[in-house]
Amino acid sequence: MTAYRLASGGLIDRSNTIGFTFDGANLSGHAGDTLASALLANDRLLVGRSFKYHRPRGIVTAGPSEPNALVTIGTGARRDPNTKATVAELYDGLAATSQNRWPSLAFDIGAVNDRLSRFLSAGFYYKTFMWPAVFWEKVYEPLIRRAAGLGRTDLPRDPDAYEKSWAHCDLLVVGSGPAGLAAALVAARSGLRVILAEQDFALGGALLSETTRLDGEASFVFARHAIDELQGHPGVTLLSRTTVFGWYDDNVFGAVERVQKHSATIDAARPVERLWRIVAKHAILATGAEERPLVFGGNDRPGIMMASAASTYANRFGVAAGRSVAIFTNGSSGYRTAADLSAQGVPVEVLIDSRTEAADPAPDGVRVMRGGSIVDTKGSKRLRAVVADRGGFEELIPCDALAMSGGWSPVIHLACQRGGKPVWSQALQAFLAPDAGDGLVMAGAAAGHYRLSECFEDGARKAAAVVEMFGRPVAGFERPVVDEEIDPSFTALWHVPGAKSKAFVDFQNDVHGKDLGLALREGFGHVEHAKRYTTSGMATDQGKLGNINAIGILATMRGVSPAEVGTTTFRPFYTPVSFGALAGPARDEHAMPARRSPLHGWAARHGAVFIDAGLWYRSSWFPKAGEKTWRESVDREVRTVREHAGLCDVS
16 A cells, blocks of 8 residues: 555545545545545556556646546546546546556556557657558558547437536636635725636635645635635626636637536536636736656656645645655755645655755655755556665665656746747746736736745735726735745756656656657757657647656757747647537537528428528529429529529529
8 A cells, every 4th residue: 555545634525435436446535535636545546558658657746737647537428538537526426447558557458569669769650651652541540540549439419518608807817826816805805896717626726735824724714714705795706617728819718617527417407517708808817837847767657746746635635645755856845745744644755856055944854865866766557666866876765656846837828828928037947928918917826926925915916906907996905924935946957867767758648858859850959840749748738747848858958048949839728628518509400590591481481492501591492393303493593594694583
């Protein structure tokens, strides 16, 4: 047993036990769990296989950027493939199955690709399958099509209903963490119409996982009080389980609300998903920042996850990532995770810090290895040990979990979807959003303010500026007193040298550091070319984790700054949106409006046969004596037009 449920703690309801299945095995969790936290609580570290090499993969994150834990939820016509276990809310009777494996997750025939990896390097598909030409249609293409894709869906009619809705507001706040709550409170108290959208099923953002106390109380208590106040304002709409996926012209935002995706019993009178088109006079993106993985040898084994994810599973869900945890960090965030795990009674075996002069305090009893790195890991379907290196001296350190922290990247996707290019910040070693004007601004960690107190202040300040644009007096916001605040500083580490095995950049598509080097040697060093040549950033997570490391590695190889390399293009959707949500109620006879001309009624009374001619119904056939097909009627109409110039008599 490695990962396990802690005896106490977390925000889950331990009195409400929920049964679910994974690959047919009966398991249990609690209300408030995600599928990922429940799987970890049951020591299910192996949850999927990678796309190309079919390597064993485990849970890496605790949010929507998850590249590995993709599962199919539901059965029959309600099968939803490629669902991220890290955001899927656990419900009684949930049935989940793993993907991209055959015949089973534990024994996957496709894993032979890993042994053949020397023949499947980046761009191999451009260089192979070229001869003999006759094999392409008969052999190569069928095999490629069979191997392509992740997950399988069924084609029966979708039994559920979907809905589209419009909403208007003075201020849209995206994200309910410290900056988002502060912004919403200032705007609501000042009398603005506010919509607060949060992709999680619980409002509060990072405050649900923080151990820092605010005004002497737990951070989630502060969040709860703020949410209660917002619910009391008549001009405030709170949308949980709602992902804002796109920013369009005239400050219109697209969002999808998961109305019944967390329930086994579907109410036919309500939609399962609702597509919102939100017209906002102003918007504040308080979307936070994404923790980066570290690129080192063997960094993809089940049991290796982000340091912030290890803290989230312990603090919010009451789940320990392992019984002997190692931490590899290039900054202060690894020390925060060490403190979080130690406070929960989870043993931390070692904290490896790539910096040589770090001054961060470690919890009592935790061994710190400064100036060290990890060059390899041991294990098969789960982590057993790490190989640490310091100054050329290697040490095998047994552990069953590894938390890694490579710094932070502000989540700026929405702000760049309309052509704006991210701006590199040398001070933060991250890309920041471009200036999008008064209609949309970033706040909190999304704007590069990582300290908790700064997030509160920045959210309140950005909302106050919006209120002033409406000519209204700005209501006050008293920032809570933050106890034991840690500045999450870090030193960029794009790639750990001396890797003994593959060091992965894109986990899902199996892109590792040497693939990027090959792309550069073969003339594909431009970031957009490297993306397509290696498939880095083309997975379902769209590079949310790996792109920044790929950019940093390319910059190092080329001897330039990441600013010169730049980023790939940001486009909607931020996360996948179902076809059902996009279609809404437009199905069957309601698939498109029935547009009829003023002559439609007259033509119908005279026996016309109609066809759908683009946007309009057109009378195409007036049967007359001796005519048996519509073509005969059309031919007669054409002859009439040509033989009677200026006059068409089809009566």
